[in-house]
Amino acid sequence: MSTATNSFPVIRREISGMSIDSIVQKYGTPCYVYDMATIKQKVNDLRAFDLIRYAQKACSNIAILDRLRRLGVVVDAVSAGEVHRALAAGYGPEGIVYTADVFDREALALVKKLGLHVNCGSPDMIEQLGQVQPGASVTLRVNPGFGHGHSQKTNTGGPQSKHGIWHGDIDRCLRLADLHNIVIDGLHMHIGSGTDLEHLSQVCDALERVAKQIGRTITTISAGGGLPVPYRVGQSYVDIDKYFQLWDQTRKRLEKDFGHAIRMEIEPGRYLVAESGYLIAEIRAVKNMGENRFYLLDAGFNDLARPILYGAYHPISIYHRGAVPSADALFDTVVGGPLCESGDIFTQEEGGFVAKRALPPASIGDYLILEVAGAYGFVMSSNYNGRFRAPEVLIEDGQLHCIRERETFDDLIRGEKIPAAPIG
Ligand SMILES: *Cc1c(COP(=O)(O)O)cnc(C)c1O
Secondary structure (H helix, E strand, C coil), X not given: CCXXXXXXXXXXXXXXXXXXXXXXXXHCCCEEEEEHXXXXXXXXXXXXXXXXXXXXXXXXXXXXXHHHHHCCCEEEECCHHHHHHHXXXXXXXXXXXXXXXXXXXXXXXXXXXXXXXXXXXXXXXXXXXXXXXXCCEEEEEEECCCCCCCCHHHECCCCCCCCCEEHHHHHHHHHHHHHCCCEEEEEECCCECCCCHHHHHHHHHHHHHHHHHHCCCCCEEECCCCCCXXXXXXXXXXXXXXXXXXXHHHHHHHHHHHCCCCEEXXXXXXXXXXXXXXXXXXXXXXXXXXXXXXXXXXXXXXXXXXXXXXXXXXXXXXXXXXXXXXXXXXXXXXXXXXXXXXXXXXXXXXXXXXXXXXXXXXXXXXXXXXXXXXXXXXXXXXXXXXXXXXXEEEEECCEEEEEECCCCHHHHHCCCCCCCCCCC
């Protein structure tokens, strides 16, 4: 547990003991790097929970999934593709839960074939599952009628959210479950990234009310994800002990009420991986535009989309290939990428307003590192502007492992076809 605030260096020479220059020599730029020691530490922070279920959408490389599996962490999948990723990383069906608000046909077929446990986010899913897997038990993802998130786009509760089963619909779900021979054995509330403790106690109370409405079939509750991590100087971690205590009190009240044990899961994505990840880019142009000074990189929003999507803030540091300047001499700088799109700016606020960052002087050929980039980083990357997706590298026990190669031109056009030219 930690409530300490974070500080971020603006000059960086290494990541977990590996010199940044040596990483770039080997893998080039742009390049994602993950530090396994950080991920391990984050897993250990959450050991008080009976089960840690990783929301793999935050960073789904199969090497990361494999390592989490070895640490005893199970996994959440939100699509057929993510189920296949989990299988490829060595998980058996019992280690995977399918969570979504809809079954697409492919996912439903896979759930049936593997007998996966489902966390239903719509009443319709109960019916659809009942048709292919009568007798199954499910958990329900409930929308308690309020939410919380660091932006509208990450808020996953309340009447504007598409996620979960509306709290007023529980009776209908119980009837649907009876009709289709489905048992509701658990409850889940994931209502947005950026939880604070005051808000959390409301969530716990809401979950308790719904659990009592469903009754004694409930054997599992899930605290969902949404544990925040500090992205800025001065932001702090949630007090994990207090977070656990709040959920544990809810669990204990339900155990007393129901007369049986209740298993308590947590389902983080961001918390486990965000701080392990770095996106290393090279500064390719340094230019002044009126009063603004720009560093332009060889990485763009096709590599890291959080700034353009949410106005998300990532700490930035510089690796100087030549003489290292004093960390005190900082200049307000705008940082952008190479894409033909004016929104390709890493230092922007929500709404697309260009912001400046106090950064050390730097030259072309120096590296710029976008930090706390392990969650919703590579997984949201794209080939926009004909760009190859970056490699991913894992640092583990003082070794560098390539866990995904940089894409090539063949990857870029895979599956594309030119039909025979029309005649005449
Ligand atoms: C995205 C998601 C999570 C993880 O959210 P974080 O904010 O990354 O912790 C957990 N559970 C579900 C169902 C999700 O969709």
